[in-house]
Amino acid sequence: MARYTGPREKISRRFGVALFGPSKALETRNFPPGQHGARNTRRKQSEYGIALAEKQKLRFQYGVLEKQFRRFFAEAQRRKGVTGENLLQMLELRLDNVVYRMGFANTRFASRQLVSHRHITVNGKVVNIASYQVQPGDVVSVKESPRSQQLVGRFLEMTLGTPTQDWMTVDRDKMSGVVNRAPIRDEINPIANEQLVVELYSR
Numbered sequence: 001m002a003r004y005t006g007p008r009e010k011i012s013r014r015f016g017v018a019l020f021g022p023s024k025a026l027e028t029r030n031f032p033p034g035q036h037g038a039r040n041t042r043r044k045q046s047e048y049g050i051a052l053a054e055k056q057k058l059r060f061q062y063g064v065l066e067k068q069f070r071r072f073f074a075e076a077q078r079r080k081g082v083t084g085e086n087l088l089q090m091l092e093l094r095l096d097n098v099v100y101r102m103g104f105a106n107t108r109f110a111s112r113q114l115v116s117h118r119h120i121t122v123n124g125k126v127v128n129i130a131s132y133q134v135q136p137g138d139v140v141s142v143k144e145s146p147r148s149q150q151l152v153g154r155f156l157e158m159t160l161g162t163p164t165q166d167w168m169t170v171d172r173d174k175m176s177g178v179v180n181r182a183p184i185r186d187e188i189n190p191i192a193n194e195q196l197v198v199e200l201y202s203r
Contacts, residue, residue: 051200057192062091063108068131073201084194089182095122096130098140102170102177103159104152119148134179142175149175 045053059069076086091097096112099120105111112130114120120127121141122134134140142152152175164170166187170177 048200048203051196054192054194054196055200058087058091058190058194058197061108061191062094062097063112063130064091070201073197077201084198085185087197088185088188088190088194090133092183092188093134093179094130095120095127095132095134095140098134098168098177098179101165102140102168103156103162103164103172104142104175105155106158110155114152119143119145119151136179136181138179140177140179 055069058064059066064072072090073083073087076090077083079086092101096108096115099105099114100108100111104120105114115130115132116128118126118128119142121143122132123139124141126143142148156172156175165183167181167183168177168179
């Protein structure tokens with residue numbers, strides 16, 4: 001299963017955004033990484049550079065490699081509606097992200113681990129593919145095994161104050177949730193400008 005395994009704090013500092021969850025490094029060193037990062041202000045970028053950075057932010061946020069991201073974009077372009085919003089919806093409806101949004105993990109990386117280690121079921125069947133596209137009406141639950149329940153129980157304590165998304169219903173006691181519908185853009189609140197990503201791939 002391909003995934004990004006490089007330095008995370010360095011990437012977050014490069015873009016000035018906490019892409020992988022809360023970042024202490026970004027709080028204390030809010031400047032680009034590197035020998036001269038503290039002395040240099042963020043360099044001016046070309047239009048292409050800005051659009052590329054927006055695409056990279058989305059990729060890193062959802063833990064998607066370039067080839068897979070291109071497939072998401074191609075599918076978003078094929079579907080009816082606004083391509084940028086379609087892309088965001090597809091990224092949000094990845095199983096690992098849905099598990100994260102339901103509060104069953106405190107980071108997307110942790111939720112991906114839960115999925116790949118077979119702790120999560122969709123409609124009663126174990127699914128270990130992080131990129132699995134959850135559909136409206138699907139029931140996402142924690143597997144009924146002591147190990148899975150105990151592990152997610154600890155994560156639920158960490159995410160106790162996290163509000164539930166309006167597009168899903170979650171029963172934390174039963175460790176189960178239902179995706180009611182696809183989220184709209186305002187509910188996703190993306191950290192990147194998806195329209196620039198569309199323009200980048202349309203060049």
